[in-house]
Amino acid sequence: MRRAGLLLALSGRAWRSVRMASSGMARRDPLANKVALVTASTDGIGFAIARRLAQDGAHVVVSSRKQQNVDRAVATLQGEGLSVTGTVCHVGKAEDRERLVVTILDINVKATALMTKAVVPEMEKRGGGSVVIVASIGAYFPVPLWKDKEREESIKEIMQIKRIGKPDECAGIVSFLCSEDASYITGETVVVGGGTPSRL
Template identity: 35%
Template sequence: MLANRVAIVTASTDGIGLAIARRLGQEGASLVISSRKPENVERATKELQSEGLRVKSLVCHVSDAENRKKLFEEAKSFGGLDILVSNAAVNPVHGGILDCSESIFDKIYDVNVKSSFLLAKEALPLLRKSKHGRIIFISSISAYYPHILLGAYGFSKTALLGLTKNAALQLAPEGITVNCICPGHIETRFSKVMRSSDDMLKEELTNIPMGRIGKSEEVASSVAFLASDDASYITGENLLVSGGFSARL
């Protein structure tokens, strides 16, 4: 489905990011993966290559302009870029948004929002050469439904919804689609705090009509669809992958 295409997936050595990279690779895409920690990059690269996938990798902090530039250089070595998946995010504190310090707020905004904007902007010269240009942001259910433990993080993820709508409108005439995935509660290390006690987990499950926590692979399959030709007429959409939580008309 994605043969002869090149995909960049940020924060792609663990959890949802790794699952996305794996699925795109299984669909035939050549992969550029990255993470901030060298040991994680090395581990994930070996893991994906052992599965027969075409992978290039590097250490990358998405807030660093030179690091982002290297991502695109790696993509060029594969022949170009067709798919950008902006997945990197941080949440260094848990609590209400107005309890967040200015420095932490700046860090969350810088990684979760500004870096997604800059990655999309910097990817355009390559995406414009592709016949299948795709930009996919990874947001969160907390973009729609704030959680008291995820104040500033939820705000940053709401900002991605607006970025998606605006970028999609601008790029639609060029045939480049821009969409956003909003995962619900997915079983990852990143979301561990949300199920840190039996009571907290029970409360979470009462909000999920399907009655279970999601899997990273279930997010990855939605990304693969949006990256494919089957989704060529879909742009500007924010897709919830949440087991029915907050399903809306």
């Protein structure tokens, strides 16, 4: 009877743990690796939402119609150690919404597509070649870039290889992909990311 009671108690604890995990209660940083754009978020409810999302691990982009409001909100939240950036945007204005989208597409998509379109015909004339597109790890593993040393150290802790990669380590894989050793590799995504959580 005592053993049965112990098993029931253990089962109860295990079931509570499963319920907590499935509901997110036991998870730390449930929004890690996510980016949240919160409009009208420099005051009131919007600001509270931005703060909570950042506290839960997301990188948050706050926005407002006025630069001084954005600057104040960003300074406040960054002062709390949260990962936050800001942008001036009036969501009621189509041109502001379109400007944000166009900027992102110009850098990450359009420039690459136009360059590829320009070089491929010449490569075909020469009998072939390789197009290797290099992008930020953020394309695969959404995370804000960092500039301060403290942020860099925290990033190292979540990597399997506890250091930041070197340019030469990226250059090596590009050289391989351009070589005949990679002649049967095409359309692949190769992550040179030190074992970031997106891959392992």
